[in-house]
Amino acid sequence: MSTHIKTSTLQLSASGLEVVxxxxxxxxxxxxxxxxxGTETEGRKITLAVPVxxxxxxxxxxxxxxxxxxxxxxxxxxxxxxxxxLGVYHSHPExxxxxxxxxxxxxxxxxxxxIVSVKSGKVVDERSWKLNESLGLFEEEFIMQPIHLS
Amino acid sequence: MATIIIPTPLRKFTGNQSTFKVNDAGTISEAIHSLTDQYTDLKKHVIDEEGKIRSFVRLYLGDEDVSALDQKAETRIKESDVISIVPAIAGGKI
Structure with missing residues (x-):
């Protein structure tokens, strides 16, 4: 169903991560x-998260x-x-x-x-996944340290 | 020419084109088939085995959900019309 091979990276802005x-x-x-x-000119960078x-x-x-x-x-x-x-976020409570x-x-x-893991009302983990269409499974994206944007 | 807007995650199947201009399209369904005839890799994401719009995909004509229109995908379109392909976004922990 999923794999732990991290084949790509994702940069999340600090402000975007805070919103999530x-x-x-x-x-x-x-x-x-x-x-x-976000942008993809130099790797995938998420600069804005918008809740719905x-x-x-x-x-x-x-x-x-x-x-x-x-x-x-x-x-x-x-x-x-x-x-x-560039994507979608959601949470997995407990x-x-x-x-x-x-x-x-x-x-x-x-x-x-x-995906954000929430336990007892607190965020304990966040990980990013991308579909590998040919294999029909998710591959994990390595989330780099949050970037601070001016 | 009417315009079809390709959703971002499916643009890899249209050579990164975000829009598609439709010539001589009579109905929404014909316009969509015109698109998938040109970009065949896109077809399985939009059209099912019976040639109908996939259940995981919604079509909008402007701001109107096509499934709510009287003629649905058989609604005739004008040159100024904009059709959006909207993929279902859903999931959850179980």
Whole structure:
């Protein structure tokens, strides 16, 4: 289902990481979700994280779903601000930051999937995953130390 | 010419093109098939084995969900129309 081979790297801005962590804590015990924007000119750099509502009908503690209108807005925002839509984040309350079979089934190529593990309301881990389409599994991306942007 | 907007994660299948201009497309469905005929690697992500739009994909005509339109994907389009392909984004810990 997943592998621990880290074949690529991901830089997350400190401000973006803070947004992701705060959203994960705020949504707890439900799962949070949001979009990741950035650039790929010198490796993949996430400079902006934007939370969106978890629209999953039913148990939000173990599932998330992003509304199609929110996806449309994210694509439009990326075009407006000159960044690329590079991925999605979500949280796993009381669960490791490992992709589930559901995550794998819904995974799209190209996107980085940052997963935040939250235990007892506190963030304990965050890891990033990218679909290897040909192998049909996730490969982990090495998250570099947060970058501070002026 | 109507325009189809390709979602970022699927642009690797369109040579990184973010938009596709459709010539002589009568309906939304015909426009999408015109796109996938040109970029065949994209097809499996958008069209199912029966030739219909995949269940994991939504289409929008402007800001309107195509599934909510009376004629759905058979709705006729104008030259000024913009069709967006919206992939389902979902998951969870279990």
């Amino acid at each position: 962590r705060k959203d994960a804590v705020k949504a707890y015990p439900d799962e949070c979700c949001g979009f990741l924007f 509502t978890n629209h999953k009908d039913g148990d939000k503690r173990r599932r998330f779903e992003i509304h199609p209108q929110d996806y449309l807005r994210a694509e439009r925002l990326a075009a407006e601000i000159g960044l690329d839509l 669960h490791p930051a490992l992709p589930s079979l559901t995550d794998l089934e819904m995974a799209l190529p190209y996107f980085s999937y940052v």
